[in-house]
Amino acid sequence: MKKKKIFLPINDNDVETLEAGDNVLLNGEIYVARDAAHKRLIDLIDNNKNLPFEIKNSVIYYMGPTPTPNGKVIGSAGPTTSHRMDKYTPKLLDLGLKATIGKGKRSLEVIESMKKNKAVYFSAIGGTGALLNQSILKNEIIEYEDLGPEALRKITVKDFPVIVSIDSNGKSLFEIERAKYRDKFKLEV
Amino acid sequence: MIKEIESNKVTEVIKQACTDINFNVDPKLKQKLEEALNNEESPIAKSILENILLNFDCAQKNNIPICQDTGMVIVFAEIGQDVHITGGSFEKAVNEGVKQAYKDSFLRKSIVSDPIERKNTFNNTPAILHTRIVDGDKINFKIMAKGFGSENTSQLKMLKPADGINGIENFIKEVLEEAIPNACAPVIVGIGIGGDFETCALNAKKALTLPIDYKHKNKIYEDLSNRIIKFANNTGIGPMGLGGINSALKVNIIESPTHIAGLPVAINICCYADRITEREL
Numbered sequence: 001m002k003k004k005k006i007f008l009p010i011n012d013n014d015v016e017t018l019e020a021g022d023n024v025l026l027n028g029e030i031y032v033a034r035d036a037a038h039k040r041l042i043d044l045i046d047n048n049k050n051l052p053f054e055i056k057n058s059v060i061y062y063m064g065p066t067p068t069p070n071g072k073v074i075g076s077a078g079p080t081t082s083h084r085m086d087k088y089t090p091k092l093l094d095l096g097l098k099a100t101i102g103k104g105k106r107s108l109e110v111i112e113s114m115k116k117n118k119a120v121y122f123s124a125i126g127g128t129g130a131l132l133n134q135s136i137l138k139n140e141i142i143e144y145e146d147l148g149p150e151a152l153r154k155i156t157v158k159d160f161p162v163i164v165s166i167d168s169n170g171k172s173l174f175e176i177e178r179a180k181y182r183d184k185f186k187l188e189v
Numbered sequence: 190m191i192k193e194i195e196s197n198k199v200t201e202v203i204k205q206a207c208t209d210i211n212f213n214v215d216p217k218l219k220q221k222l223e224e225a226l227n228n229e230e231s232p233i234a235k236s237i238l239e240n241i242l243l244n245f246d247c248a249q250k251n252n253i254p255i256c257q258d259t260g261m262v263i264v265f266a267e268i269g270q271d272v273h274i275t276g277g278s279f280e281k282a283v284n285e286g287v288k289q290a291y292k293d294s295f296l297r298k299s300i301v302s303d304p305i306e307r308k309n310t311f312n313n314t315p316a317i318l319h320t321r322i323v324d325g326d327k328i329n330f331k332i333m334a335k336g337f338g339s340e341n342t343s344q345l346k347m348l349k350p351a352d353g354i355n356g357i358e359n360f361i362k363e364v365l366e367e368a369i370p371n372a373c374a375p376v377i378v379g380i381g382i383g384g385d386f387e388t389c390a391l392n393a394k395k396a397l398t399l400p401i402d403y404k405h406k407n408k409i410y411e412d413l414s415n416r417i418i419k420f421a422n423n424t425g426i427g428p429m430g431l432g433g434i435n436s437a438l439k440v441n442i443i444e445s446p447t448h449i450a451g452l453p454v455a456i457n458i459c460c461y462a463d464r465i466t467e468r469e470l
Contacts, residue, residue, distance in 0.1 A: 021233075063257065066257050076255065076257040125237050126460065127462050130251060133253050177233060178426055182424065184434045
């Protein structure tokens with residue numbers, strides 16, 4: 001399968017070339033945030049305060065790693081379920097966030113906001129945290145250390161494997177692929 | 190005859206089990222996933238299943254947990270009535286084992302002390318502990334590390350007797366339709382039928398501790414399990430929701446006597462990595 005390499009930060013041109021179903025290898029810096037960090041980021045936005053990182057053209061990975069063992073860069077580092085962040089995502093997309101990485105479906109509101117703001121949603125394979133660990137070169141906490149596994153991080157990745165599951169036109173692999181494999185399973189009951 | 194078991198033995202067993210399940214996969218489960226890979230028709234799903242299998246090897250080789258959600262620890266302890274636990278409290282010993290495993294093996298601390306205030310306890314305790322007194326002089330443990338991506342997709346419903354087996358089946362199908370795309374499919378499904386409100390939930394969780402090759406003795410339940418598997422795999426939702434014919438690996442059911450007015454049904458969902466082990470003292 002052909003894989004597209006993307007170098008971060010990601011711009012509108014990159015986003016427009018990506019189509020649902022593309023296998024992508026991400027290279028560069030990615031911000032890492034999940035439930036609790038998102039809540040704090042949104043509180044900052046609601047109070048007209050600056051975010052602790054440049055959100056324009058950035059990528060957020062929904063992930064909370066296991067602690068880093070001695071001599072390693074990071075622990076297990078697979079995606080968490082994205083829809084818990086749906087409530088927060090449109091506000092971040094409006095500020096220039098270009099891509100999110102997680103697992104599972106997104107809400108209609110998020111997809112509409114992705115179309116409006118030209119953004120893309122990548123799926124990483126859930127539960128493959130040991131494998132994804134191999135593509136992470138650097139890992140640092142940039143804010144909210146008190147949240148433990150939910151701290152806001154910046155990671156540097158090399159050929160981090162993802163698949164475009166919803167593109168900037170709103171084309172969704174969750175719908176397209178599902179339709180192809182409906183009623184294909186055979187089992188005598 | 191009373192048999193004495195020291196509480197630090199309990200700690201040791203729990204510690205070892207918690208570490209073991211987060212790095213090593215049950216070979217039978219791995220085999221089941223290999224079968225799924227072989228019969229899968231979707232190229233995307235095939236590549237996902239290949240990566241899932243690669244990840245298991247990678248976890249072992251590099252000593253990195255299989256999944257970053259190293260779970261909330263759930264312990265089912267069946268304690269023989271002739272056992273006397275010495276040297277400290279049983280519950281503390283269980284939690285101490287969890288604490289030590291999660292610290293020493295670099296597992297993620299995912300527990301908050303209060304559901305609304307949400308402050309991390311930073312040691313992954315407390316564990317959920319279910320004890321039952323049984324005959325004999327042994328303690329049997331079933332220890333599970335339960336991820337919450339899948340736990341969040343679980344549901345319970347108090348059906349009415351008139352709903353019958355069709356009502357049960359329809360409810361399970363509704364829940365699976367919503368659950369599979371978000372719960373790290375192909376999922377493993379535990380179903381509790383009967384009992385009361387909490388017993389059917391407990392049975393659903395216990396059903397996740399049954400072996401992957403378990404077959405129900407009663408044909409009614411075995412057939413229901415197979416119909417549910419068939420339904421799930423015909424949704425087309427597939428591994429990680431990205432299409433395919435492998436949406437559920439296994440459905441296990443535990444039933445219980447219930448009230449003349451009731452038909453509770455609980456569905457507990459687990460991702461493909463059902464991290465569970467059994468130990469005995």
